[in-house]
Amino acid sequence: MGKRSFKIWRGNAEGGEFHTYETEITEGMVVLDAIHQIQAESANDLAVRWNCKAGKCGSCGCEVNGKPKLSCMTRMNSLPEEGDVVIQPIKTFPVIKDLVCDVSYNYVRNKQIPPFAPREREADGTHRMEQRDVDRIQEFRKCIECFLCMDVCHVLRDHEKKDDFVGPRWMIRLASLEMHPLDIVDRIPLIREKFGSGWCNITRCCTEVCPEHINITDNGIIPLKERVVDRFYDPIAMLKRKLFGDKSNKRLPVVEVGDSSASG
Amino acid sequence: MSSSDTVLPGGHVVGLGETRRPDKWWVGPLLTVSFIGVAIGYGTIAMLMGNHYWVGAEGHGFGGYLSPLYSPVLMFDASAAGAAPASHAWFGAFPEWYPSLLPKSPAFLILLFPGAFRFTCYYYRKAYYRSFGFAPPGCAVEGVRRGKYEGETKLFLFQNLHRYAMYFAVIFNIILTYDAVMSFFRDGALGIGVGSVVLTINATLLAFYTFGCHSFRHLIGGRANCFTCDGKETLSSKAWSFGTFFNQRHMQIAWVSLAWVMFTDLYVRMVSMGIWTDFNTWGEAATKTVGL
């Protein structure tokens, strides 16, 4: 396939610029292979985060030709044959160095989500759930936390509303807890207030970039928005609850966990 | 696009439409704008016309084609060309007190409801937030009002009432289904015409559009966390699966059904005006419209 030219952004939080590298591309190579080759040949100190190189750990997210991608799953032959391949760090989170960003925001937010709390085990010491009931949450649990959805979400990316809106990854984490057949915690008020479900305008870029093909918008965020409507906006549903009481056996989280940082 | 030179660490340029995507990301929004523009344009004109929305046997008898933009006919103007028979108008003719500034068109009285359903639809919201609101114009393409965005927390809070628009849509679905059945009759005689097929497809597509509605899917089953916890599959579980099937195709159905509604009106209009010939089993005489 011959040599290809790469424009890789290099720098840190203070600033930086694109550097151009050339490297030999062979059959079957992915973008991460090219980055590694460049690192080994001519840029030993090029910073790039990666682990499994098989699309399972979600470490190597970056922007390839302006699009959020896992570099380990982006084949070179899927890119246009002409021109430089432009590689940047993800935009939503602050750059540490080169292609590596500080994603600690995510760990802080995850800690704010009230944890799973199951109902009692059955008499024989097991939990019973039907496959069709868990199908729905297993979709969300496929998430590899690559944060590409967080990168492409314009609420975080362009408007920097990180204090107001928790972002798509954490909305589907919330969905996986809220729709869990065994869980007994009520997170709906938090989803509206602290996690900001109203900030999402369901423009679906998160779903478009998800490498695990999770239907974040239709199956995760919108159902949560509808549950928030049930609770806070639908006058008939609210009246019904007032008159006949709330049949759900869920309870509000006992302790709301603080905002302590997860990373040093 | 914008000539702002601010470059963030990471090499991202600040400004409307800024992106490093080399592909034609603007094609999608452009198509959306064009399509919605055509639909709104046609719909408005068709509504303002106030005529040629009915095809029947000399304008009377049981059965005929009624344009979906005009159904149900709440009040009507009997003097308009191609108007429905008086028996169709739920409340008869436009009353004296009807403000003269408003168009005397039956469509004007009802289009708010399907309009609201589409406007608050979770799919159309994406389409117009992106292509009209530039929030964002494309994925990884910077939009407008950097930092001033409010999402659906203030001005757009009303979107939360989408389900009420859906309730009305269900009523409309029932009425349009009735209209579709009626299209197989002409002066009491059972038959079939191209128009019957057009109206039936229209009612079907609109039903599919409602079945795929996110609020519908939530209310018929999605709100539950456990479908089978009592040991057997509940009805709501089956209903939810049914809604999910259409929900996964909501975007496609949204566009096709919108186009088909416009086409159905056009078809009825053209036949009513005598420009197109409706091939049917009833014969030429059965497709006369009043006032022609």
Added chain:
Amino acid sequence: MLDVSELQTVEHDVVIIGAGGAGLRAAIECSAHGLDTAIVCKSLLGKAHTVMAEGGMAAALRNTDERDNWAVHFRDTMRGSKFLGTWRMAELHAKQAPERVKELEDWGAVFDRTQSGLINQRNFGGHRFPRLAHVGDRTGLELIRTLQDHGVHQGFEVYMECKALNLLQEGNAVGGVLCLWKDSGRFMRIKCKAVILATGGGGKMWRVTSNSWEYTGDGAAMAYEAGGELMDIEFTQFHPTGMVWPPSVRGTLVTEGVRGEGGHLRNSDGERFMFRYIPDRFASETADTEEEAARWLAGDKEARRPPELLTRDVVARAIYNEVKAGRGSPHGGAFLDIASNRPPDYIQRKLPSMYHQFKELAEVDITKDAMEVGPTLHYFMGGIRVDADSQEATGVPGLFACGECSAGLHGANRLGGNSLSDLIVFGKLAGDGAAAYVKGLGAGPSVADEDVAAAVRNATAPLNRTDGENPFALHDELCEIMGEHVGIYRTEEGLGAGLDKLVGWREKIKNTKAHASSQYNAGWHEALDLQSMAIVSEAVAMAAKERQESRGAHSRADYELEDKEHWGKRNLIISRGDDGQMELRHYERPAPPEHLAKVAFASVEELDAMVASGEVQV
């Protein structure tokens, strides 16, 4: 010179190195015991190699076949280990795994379900009954996410992207860890009373491996340098099915679940060759015709298992031999075919990530075409020698180890699915062990500042050299040596030559040079990882040369048979001698406890009878 008091210093009761399944489970247990606990990990939390585990975790839950019980699981594990596993560990593992799995469900794990709504279990190589609790083919992700999301509420500290460099000691007792922050290049000294190593294996010494960059044998190297012992280190498992094409993903794992769900292995003649490779030991439990294998897949409980589900060592050698004999696939592997045995939607539901992996990386649709697969270095059975009950490392007070970096459970060969259950069973026990140790200890050891300063100087040396070797090139060279001399088949001569090359290679890594920037400096980190790999690679080659037999994952072309009398009774142990040189000794295994021996050596019928009569309590 360096002023140690200026180093960032933090204090905890217990430090856990590694945030995979074992490390997280240990941290949860330590927190539950009320210890001030911290985890140090080289990557971000939730990215550890555990996410790569696909097939499932083995536990005798009896949800899919009620004939299963701990004794059958124990027997399978010991036989899989070629009777070289630690008896007590295998017993603990088989008995405790079911409760550990159910506990995960209480913490939010969502396993696939059976018809009656219980945790579903699938078939895997070497397991007599369907035993692997699983979530499609991403069970490892489910495990790590469950532990992570549960763990963040247990109050332990997590130091991410922070590499543990050295254990700090007073005398032999562990009293701290020196760490390096990747993002800033600064050092951190942690003072503590106990350390739990959960660093995983060392597959990155081979080029064709399913392991991630983190797998550089850090834990084993740290324990060795601290005076600990490495056991069974010659047993490196080659997983039979790694991708072979395209070159850049050569080695990436193809889950055993493909075979568990009914995949066939065929050679270029279209022959289902595994029928020719059934070892005598398993002949009575393995189908010998395609017809019987098909019946088994259809659910006939009388039928015996297909030969594709023999233990990994057997299947890996079979594929290797087929390729050697010229019956390989176009890119040098075997064909793994599930498309002709299962409908497309079943494959997509049960093996979704395999489907995507092949679709996106190899442009192969596994619901239509066969995969090409070949052996890939996958797992270290050996590692740090520990006490079976407390997981305390021998010879180093206050040091504990669990998960892949420890030795004992798997002996000469690990069964698929036993590693995830290993993590949660022994992660918990290590937490218990460390808690008991810390509570019995008064003040923690105090470490001399000179030791800390020396460790920092050693770590910064590659930055200070004006000229030296490229660490990436040296890593490549190591892979070359290990691939050529310490591969799937080994010989006396080859191993000797390999050891000689390693001596020369070790000299070079004393002279690595990294760019001066200290922030997120990949070259520097590589240079430091090479120091761990230097120790472990030598240990593997040395032990492999010593063991003059073929057993489990260790295959000697010059000693093709198992030697029950001599080698079947000993483990090899490596430690650092007083002169600083690597030393190897034989450990004569004591006679097994009688109640375990009668289970492990029983035939299937005998065991069933013992269980039925109540002689073996299940």
